[in-house]
Amino acid sequence: MDHRTHRSGHRVEGRSAAPGIALGPLVRLVAARPEASHSRSAVGAQQALAVALAASRLDLVGLAGRIEDEDAEAILSFQIALLDDENLAAPAFALIADGEVASKAWVAAIDPEIATYDQADDPYFRARATDLRDLRDRVLRRLAGEVDQAVPSGVIVAAEDLPPSVFLATDWRGGGLVLRRGSPSSHVAILARSRGVPMIVGVDIDHLESGADAVLDGDAGALIVDPDPKLRADYERRLAQQSETREAASSFSGPVSTANGEPVRLMINVTGLAELRDMDPSKVDGIGLMRTEFLFQGREKLPTEEDQYRIYRQMAEWAGGKPVTIRTLDAGGDKPIAGLTEPGDLNPFLGVRGVRLSLRRPEVFRLQLRALARAAVVGNLKVMIPMVTVPEELDRSRELFGHAIDELRGEGHEAAMPQLGMMVEVPAAALAIEDFNADFYSIGSNDLIQYVMAASRDEPQLADLARPSRAVFNLIGHIVDHANRHGREASLCGDLAGDPQQVASLLDQGLRSFSVAPGALGPVRAAIARYPGKAA
Amino acid sequence: MNRLKASVLMRHEVGLHARPSVKLTKLAKAFESKIDLGLSPDGPWIDAKSIVKVMATRAPKDSTIYFRAEGSDAKAALDALVMLVDGDFQDGP
Numbered sequence: 052m053d054h055r056t057h058r059s060g061h062r063v064e065g066r067s068a069a070p071g072i073a074l075g076p077l078v079r080l081v082a083a084r085p086e087a088s089h090s091r092s093a094v095g096a097q098q099a100l101a102v103a104l105a106a107s108r109l110d111l112v113g114l115a116g117r118i119e120d121e122d123a124e125a126i127l128s129f130q131i132a133l134l135d136d137e138n139l140a141a142p143a144f145a146l147i148a149d150g151e152v153a154s155k156a157w158v159a160a161i162d163p164e165i166a167t168y169d170q171a172d173d174p175y176f177r178a179r180a181t182d183l184r185d186l187r188d189r190v191l192r193r194l195a196g197e198v199d200q201a202v203p204s205g206v207i208v209a210a211e212d213l214p215p216s217v218f219l220a221t222d223w224r225g226g227g228l229v230l231r232r233g234s235p236s237s238h239v240a241i242l243a244r245s246r247g248v249p250m251i252v253g254v255d256i257d258h259l260e261s262g263a264d265a266v267l268d269g270d271a272g273a274l275i276v277d278p279d280p281k282l283r284a285d286y287e288r289r290l291a292q293q294s295e296t297r298e299a300a301s302s303f304s305g306p307v308s309t310a311n312g313e314p315v316r317l318m319i320n321v322t323g324l325a326e327l328r329d330m331d332p333s334k335v336d337g338i339g340l341m342r343t344e345f346l347f348q349g350r351e352k353l354p355t356e357e358d359q360y361r362i363y364r365q366m367a368e369w370a371g372g373k374p375v376t377i378r379t380l381d382a383g384g385d386k387p388i389a390g391l392t393e394p395g396d397l398n399p400f401l402g403v404r405g406v407r408l409s410l411r412r413p414e415v416f417r418l419q420l421r422a423l424a425r426a427a428v429v430g431n432l433k434v435m436i437p438m439v440t441v442p443e444e445l446d447r448s449r450e451l452f453g454h455a456i457d458e459l460r461g462e463g464h465e466a467a468m469p470q471l472g473m474m475v476e477v478p479a480a481a482l483a484i485e486d487f488n489a490d491f492y493s494i495g496s497n498d499l500i501q502y503v504m505a506a507s508r509d510e511p512q513l514a515d516l517a518r519p520s521r522a523v524f525n526l527i528g529h530i531v532d533h534a535n536r537h538g539r540e541a542s543l544c545g546d547l548a549g550d551p552q553q554v555a556s557l558l559d560q561g562l563r564s565f566s567v568a569p570g571a572l573g574p575v576r577a578a579i580a581r582y583p584g585k586a587a
Numbered sequence: 588m589n590r591l592k593a594s595v596l597m598r599h600e601v602g603l604h605a606r607p608s609v610k611l612t613k614l615a616k617a618f619e620s621k622i623d624l625g626l627s628p629d630g631p632w633i634d635a636k637s638i639v640k641v642m643a644t645r646a647p648k649d650s651t652i653y654f655r656a657e658g659s660d661a662k663a664a665l666d667a668l669v670m671l672v673d674g675d676f677q678d679g680p
Contacts, residue, residue, distance in 0.1 A: 129605040138639040175604055176645060
């Protein structure tokens with residue numbers, strides 16, 4: 052008999068970060084921990100450390116050879132250079148000679164080094180602490196005799212947290228993700244929604260064991276370990292339905308319309324070129340939101356005008372003549388960027404973020420506007436400004452755009468003024484929408500909801516408040532009315548647009564343009580097609 | 588043995604950060620000479636072949652980097668290092 056209390060259908064609650072169902076074995080990713088084994092002699096322990104250092108170096112060289120990303124390559128070269136520097140491990144070898152075990156000696160040698168990076172004033176240096184921690188853990192895993200933990204496909208991964216780089220390197224077909232940390236607005240969550248990977252956060256992962264059969268319900272925000280056969284069968288059915296819907300969505304092309312034949316525009320939200328690789332532009336009405344934050348994050352230095360131009364141009368080329376709506380840098384709030392945003396903002400969501408930051412860092416904004424003006428020559432580019440609160444912010448942005456274009460033309464570059472629109476996410480802007488000189492409006496429902504309801508979407512206790520209410524729908528209706536009366540487009544690009552259960556309410560407000568994560572295209576298209584028209 | 592000195596203004600936008608430091612220490616290691624680096628003409632001096640120590644200087648943009656080298660190829664080493672820093676750590680020809 053199994054003497055552990057192994058309840059059938061043990062349910063662990065979390066918060067939904069990306070919808071969908073996954074069934075499969077659990078794999079728990081464990082952070083490396085020093086094991087205190089006293090079995091080795093000092094000489095044996097020194098040898099073990101030397102072997103672990105050499106093996107780690109080989110791992111890193113192997114990784115560097117497979118990776119094409121320039122920034123990732125820079126991090127790996129730095130880690131390799133650290134291993135090549137005997138100054139790094141010298142204190143560890145000395146401690147071992149004095150009787151310390153290898154793993155503890157290694158940690159004692161590298162942790163003070165990590166601390167000096169953690170305490171650096173310069174955010175670039177501070178960010179390197181992560182690279183040293185990563186290196187510390189790699190060597191510890193080697194000391195413990197573990198090989199590199201690769202994430203297999205088709206499993207439900209449970210971990211404390213997952214860096215975006217690991218997420219991107221994993222084959223998620225049939226799999227799902229369970230994290231203790233992170234939030235529905237974290238970058239991994241955005242990536243998961245965009246790729247259709249079910250994901251939940253805020254989960255107590257302590258008692259989860261690798262190998263257990265599990266169901267991840269990304270819709271309800273729960274994980275069920277060892278489901279009973281009936282429950283498992285239910286979920287298998289739902290999973291089959293989900294694949295059918297997704298299949299239907301991906302085989303569908305042509306215009307989207309409601310049951311009574313009204314055309315609706317359906318676009319996608321993206322973070323970079325990678326998501327467009329498997330996507331057929333004929334199946335969508337364009338890109339309704341390109342988040343440029345990802346171009347700025349996790350890098351050693353800010354992207355150049357040329358880096359940005361290349362990406363914007365390729366997006367415009369991908370879309371053919373369809374619109375590509377690029378949002379200027381929306382840093383700050385929950386999206387800090389090393390070297391740009393200020394740490395220690397007391398209330399980051401009400402602080403210097405979005406256009407507020409861009410107007411205070413004109414040299415960074417200028418490069419982005421130049422890259423956009425150059426790419427606007429190639430395709431149907433639209434540019435939107437995030438966090439606009441008063442009309443002057445939009446006017447100032449338009450003025451800076453004009454300067455950037457004059458400057459480019461003076462240098463002999465081709466440049467064009469794209470349509471310039473605004474994100475409507477601050478209640479002040481939504482209420483006085485008629486004061487803004489915008490070519491189009493894009494409603495950012497995530498922030499609009501939390502600002503209207505005064506409830507953080509990352510506070511689980513307030514989940515009931517941080518939802519679209521009548522107040523939110525009234526504001527959306529107000530914006531859409533204004534846009535329709537003036538012949539301008541209003542679309543909605545927040546998570547609200549990707550929720551099939553909210554589609555009818557949004558259509559009721561007159562909204563006829565949606566921009567959703569690629570994974571939500573099928574369900575939203577189906578919900579639009581079911582819509583019979585506004586009830587009298 | 589000859590001991591030589593040189594200095595150069597560093598204009599790299601993020602200072603002596605990971606990527607520049609990797610390039611600098613790699614280049615320094617290509618020479619036999621003992622090579623030291625400092626942020627003032629009188630030191631303190633650190634081993635220019637050690638990335639741990641080079642990164643620990645936290646040298647910001649617009650610092651002047653001082654080198655001193657001692658050994659058979661000291662002159663060549665200093666020329667190469669000055670050229671690397673002066674060329675903003677770009678990949679040389």
